[in-house]
Amino acid sequence: MAHSDTDVDHTAHGQSMGLLRVLGPAHVWALGVGIVLVGEYMGWNFAVGKGGAYAALIACWFAGILYSCVAMIDSEVTSTVAAAGGQYTQAKHIIGPLMAFNVGLYLVFAYTMLEAGNAITLGFLVDTVAGMTGHEGGLDQRPFIVLAIMFLAWLNYRGVLATLTFNLVITAIAFVAIITIFLATSPLLGAGEMLHKDLMSGQASLPYGWLGILAAMHFGLWYYLGIEGTTQAAEEVRSPARSLPFGTLAGIMTLLIAATLTWYVCSGLMPWEYLGDGVNGAVAPLFSAAQISGSSALVWLLGIGTLFATLASANGCINDASRAWFSMGRDHYLPAWFGAVHPVYRTPYRAIIFLVPIALIFALGAPLDQVITFSILSGLLGYTFMPINMIMFRKKWPLDTIKRGYEHPLHPLPAISLMALCSVTYFAVFLGYGTQLIAMIGFYIVVSLWFHFWRYRFVKRADQFTMPWPRPRGY
Amino acid sequence: MDTWNYIEYGAWGLSALFGLLILIDWIKIDTTYSEEMLTSSREGVLEAMTEKHRLEGSDGTL
Amino acid sequence: MARYVPPVQSKLGQIIDVIVLVVLSVGALFVPLWLGLAGSAKLPVPVENPTWESLGQNPVMVQQWNKLGFPDAASAHDMITARYDYSFSWVSLAVMVIVIVGYFVMMIRFSDIEYREVIAEKFGEK
Numbered sequence: 159m160a161h162s163d164t165d166v167d168h169t170a171h172g173q174s175m176g177l178l179r180v181l182g183p184a185h186v187w188a189l190g191v192g193i194v195l196v197g198e199y200m201g202w203n204f205a206v207g208k209g210g211a212y213a214a215l216i217a218c219w220f221a222g223i224l225y226s227c228v229a230m231i232d233s234e235v236t237s238t239v240a241a242a243g244g245q246y247t248q249a250k251h252i253i254g255p256l257m258a259f260n261v262g263l264y265l266v267f268a269y270t271m272l273e274a275g276n277a278i279t280l281g282f283l284v285d286t287v288a289g290m291t292g293h294e295g296g297l298d299q300r301p302f303i304v305l306a307i308m309f310l311a312w313l314n315y316r317g318v319l320a321t322l323t324f325n326l327v328i329t330a331i332a333f334v335a336i337i338t339i340f341l342a343t344s345p346l347l348g349a350g351e352m353l354h355k356d357l358m359s360g361q362a363s364l365p366y367g368w369l370g371i372l373a374a375m376h377f378g379l380w381y382y383l384g385i386e387g388t389t390q391a392a393e394e395v396r397s398p399a400r401s402l403p404f405g406t407l408a409g410i411m412t413l414l415i416a417a418t419l420t421w422y423v424c425s426g427l428m429p430w431e432y433l434g435d436g437v438n439g440a441v442a443p444l445f446s447a448a449q450i451s452g453s454s455a456l457v458w459l460l461g462i463g464t465l466f467a468t469l470a471s472a473n474g475c476i477n478d479a480s481r482a483w484f485s486m487g488r489d490h491y492l493p494a495w496f497g498a499v500h501p502v503y504r505t506p507y508r509a510i511i512f513l514v515p516i517a518l519i520f521a522l523g524a525p526l527d528q529v530i531t532f533s534i535l536s537g538l539l540g541y542t543f544m545p546i547n548m549i550m551f552r553k554k555w556p557l558d559t560i561k562r563g564y565e566h567p568l569h570p571l572p573a574i575s576l577m578a579l580c581s582v583t584y585f586a587v588f589l590g591y592g593t594q595l596i597a598m599i600g601f602y603i604v605v606s607l608w609f610h611f612w613r614y615r616f617v618k619r620a621d622q623f624t625m626p627w628p629r630p631r632g633y
Numbered sequence: 634m635d636t637w638n639y640i641e642y643g644a645w646g647l648s649a650l651f652g653l654l655i656l657i658d659w660i661k662i663d664t665t666y667s668e669e670m671l672t673s674s675r676e677g678v679l680e681a682m683t684e685k686h687r688l689e690g691s692d693g694t695l
Numbered sequence: 696m697a698r699y700v701p702p703v704q705s706k707l708g709q710i711i712d713v714i715v716l717v718v719l720s721v722g723a724l725f726v727p728l729w730l731g732l733a734g735s736a737k738l739p740v741p742v743e744n745p746t747w748e749s750l751g752q753n754p755v756m757v758q759q760w761n762k763l764g765f766p767d768a769a770s771a772h773d774m775i776t777a778r779y780d781y782s783f784s785w786v787s788l789a790v791m792v793i794v795i796v797g798y799f800v801m802m803i804r805f806s807d808i809e810y811r812e813v814i815a816e817k818f819g820e821k
Contacts (some may be wrong), residue, residue: 174803175673207737208779247676254806255813267720293637301644308651315655356755369781429774432763434714435737439774450762488674490701492716493709498671500662511659516717524724532724542799588791590779593727599794601723603801605716610805613712619699620816624676633811 173424178504180319180393185387186405188326191412192475193272193384195332196467198413198420200279200314200436203443205377208590209370211358211425214434216371217378218421222414225382228541229410230264231548232567233403237391239625243479243485244389245540250489251625255617257543259609260602262486264540265390269479270513272384274437274521276472277303278529282441283464290457303521306472311514314476317395317503328466333416335463335571337624339444340419343427343451351451352426357386362430375579375586380530381417383537384471385409392479399563405481423447437526455458474516476510483509490616491609531591535598538587542580545573554630698816737777745772 235248243250243258246265250258281299288297332518341347364370388406395401424433424443425452432439440446448460484506487496500507507600520529549570557565566572587595662671697733742749745768747757752768752775765771 175670177674243676253803254808256802256808256809257806260802263720288637291637292634297637298641301641301648304648305644305651308655310649312651312655315658353755353759356753357759359753361751362756366779366781373781398811427759428763429752429759429775431771431777432760435774435777446763450759452762485676488672488676490704493704493712494672495709497674498668499674501671502662507659507662511655512713516720519721520724524728528724528728546799546803552680584791584795585788588788589781589783592783592787592791595791596794597723597727599798601719603794603798605719606798606805607804608715608719610809614809616701616704618701619813623813623817630814633814 168354175499175501176504177393177499177506178318179394179396181322181391181401183405183408184326184390185319185322185594186395186401187409187412188322188329188470189391189474189477190385190388191333191408192325192329192388192408192470193269193315193478194409194413194471195329195336195381195416196272196276196279196471197380197589198336199332199444199467200442201275201526202377202417202420203424203433203440204436204527204530205374205380205434206425206430207436208366208376208586209372209374210323210362210365211352211354211421211430211433213366213374214378214425215418215421217374218381218417220375220582221378221381221409222417224379224541224579224583225385225410225413226578227572227579228386228544229406230572232386232389232543233564234562234566235547235551236318236392236402236406237399238560238627239392242484244392245386245543246482246485247392248389248547248551249543250622251627252547253543255491255614255622256606256610259486259607259613261490261540261543262482262491262572263602263605264536264543265387266479266480266513268533269384269387269475269482269534270517271520271529271536273307273472273475273479273517274532275526275529276468276475276522277306277521279442280306280468280472283445283461283468286442286445287461292539297478300522302533302623304330304518306469307514307517307521310469310473310476311510313473313498314480314510315503315505315507317505318391318477321473321477322391325470329470332463332467332470332570333412335459335466336416336423339448339451339456339460340423342453342456343423343447352422354422354426357425357427357429358471365430369589372582373586373589375583376529376534376589376591379537379583381420381622382410382413383534384474384478385413386540387474387478390481393481403564420444427451435458435462441526458522469549475632478511479513480506480509483513483613489622490618491613494616528594532598535587535595538580538583539598539602541576545577545580548573554632555627556631559631699812737779739773740776740778742772742776745769750775 161384205217222348239248239251243262244265246258246262249261281303284302285297285299321351343351366373388402424447427447428440433443442464445460445464447454448456469624483496486492487509496509496512498508552569747768752770760771
């Protein structure tokens with residue numbers, strides 16, 4: 159396994175050590191969808207809790223628009239900025255070092271928290287399976303949480319090609335599982351057990367009224383959160399200008415389908431109060447839906463689907479978070495020690511190791527909705543950065559100054575809609591989770607001051623600008 | 634005690650094993666290679682190379 | 696323009712920097728939890744002697760509750776009646792807006808100062 163990872167060696171020129179360029183568009187798809195698909199298996203249903211089933215569907219589609227904008231904007235910038243840090247590197251070249259530092263942290267926290275959320279779900283799943291097979295007195299979930307994180311860290315440590323090939327396979331299985339439960343329970347092929355009409359009538363239609371629809375946007379992001387992670391692989395993709403836009407846009411389409419099907423199946427089988435309670439009720443809603451359907455084949459399939467989705471996601475998260483951390487170390491935004499590449503496996507091994515205990519702290523110590531909120535907030539701050547980034551990018555380097563592998567249409571419409579949707583989502587988070595929002599922003603303000611007044615002195619100035627671009631307009 | 638209790642111990646054991654594998658390799662690498670060599674990766678080095686290739690390889694129209 | 700040569704950071708300094716970051720980030724998540732300020736609290740609104748009807752559940756819903764392992768209304772009571780409190784004051788909304796906008800404005804300002812330096816050193820002064 160390790161051998162095939164090192165077969166292709168692009169660093170023959172010179173002594174310097176770099177990451178390996180081995181990935182194709184399918185890997186990009188697997189990285190993007192792999193991280194996100196778990197969002198259909200757990201977490202999205204908190205949106206039902208915040209506004210009811212209709213609100214969750216509306217949130218699902220509005221979040222879909224938000225992410226289509228994200229994917230378009232991201233594809234354009236990434237098709238020119240092909241480096242491991244993804245949005246971090248974009249920010250560094252387009253807006254400036256402090257913004258880049260913040261974006262790097264958004265990425266690391268969004269992914270590390272998502273990884274912790276995955277591990278928590280996995281522990282719950284093992285516990286449920288133990289209960290179903292007649293185990294009494296509950297299970298200690300901790301060893302399974304720890305094992306998932308350790309195993310995936312090890313896999314990531316060993317090389318990116320094997321890691322993402324593994325992701326490709328398990329993501330595909332998890333996606334097929336969603337399609338299967340839809341076909342099996344819908345009137346199209348199956349028995350037609352869907353009860354939307356009765357389950358969503360009366361008080362259950364919009365329990366919080368119109369405000370609930372707004373509030374649901376908070377967890378509506380969870381259907382897609384992490385798709386932007388595809389850019390993180392830029393330094394390891396064989397032809398980034400082509401593969402990245404293709405993989406990302408194919409990914410967002412896959413997710414739109416999966417999210418809608420998931421909503422349809424789950425809201426047609428479970429009362430919204432149960433579905434919307436992701437802590438005591440439906441922790442893994444698709445799995446619960448399979449349990450209700452009464453088919454043991456479906457229970458197994460969705461159990462395996464949930465397991466694979468959490469693993470694929472955690473796997474991709476480790477991959478992305480460590481690359482962001484590594485890139486910041488390489489630029490001395492963080493201690494230079496983290497900027498090391500493993501000489502055999504060509505992975506950012508120290509960053510991978512460092513993030514293991516961080517993920518463990520959160521996976522073992524915090525409740526699921528808090529961890530998810532932390533992740534969503536970091537993601538949301540990142541999406542707020544994107545329209546600013548896009549507008550500055552087009553201003554500093556108009557279309558005729560650098561060649562883009564992909565140009566997104568209708569600029570600046572996507573940027574403006576993205577900004578508007580982000581504002582709505584801030585308000586949605588504010589409803590119910592305002593304290594976390596303020597705590598989180600407070601954290602970023604403090605670290606920003608720390609970076610600007612202390613840490614930045616260790617950073618070489620011109621060396622940060624690594625793209626072969628001309629001088630930006632207006633500077 | 635039933636099977637699940639053994640599985641729990643198994644999971645702890647495997648976690649420790651993976652942790653140990655990473656740890657051993659980490660120590661081995663850090664003691665074998667020099668720090669300069671390990672941290673010699675530079676952002677955009679590959680891009681600059683391919684960019685240059687294209688410029689040299691083309692007939693100068695680029 | 697003279698190239699800026701950054702000081703070399705000692706091992707100890709590097710370690711301290713990492714600890715600072717870890718403490719801050721763990722703090723940002725756990726402090727609200729510890730202080731009990733985490734506003735996610737969904738509180739059950741108690742209903743005396745709950746029946747499925749008084750909880751607003753129709754027969755189809757009841758059938759699904761039974762399948763989910765809730766045999767009677769009392770067992771599902773807490774889950775059904777739990778509600779978020781969405782009442783908020785305009786003052787706290789205003790505070791939130793100011794904090795978020797202020798954060799981004801500050802960041803872009805500082806970034807721009809640093810960015811001009813980078814560009815000047817990379818491409819030379821104009």
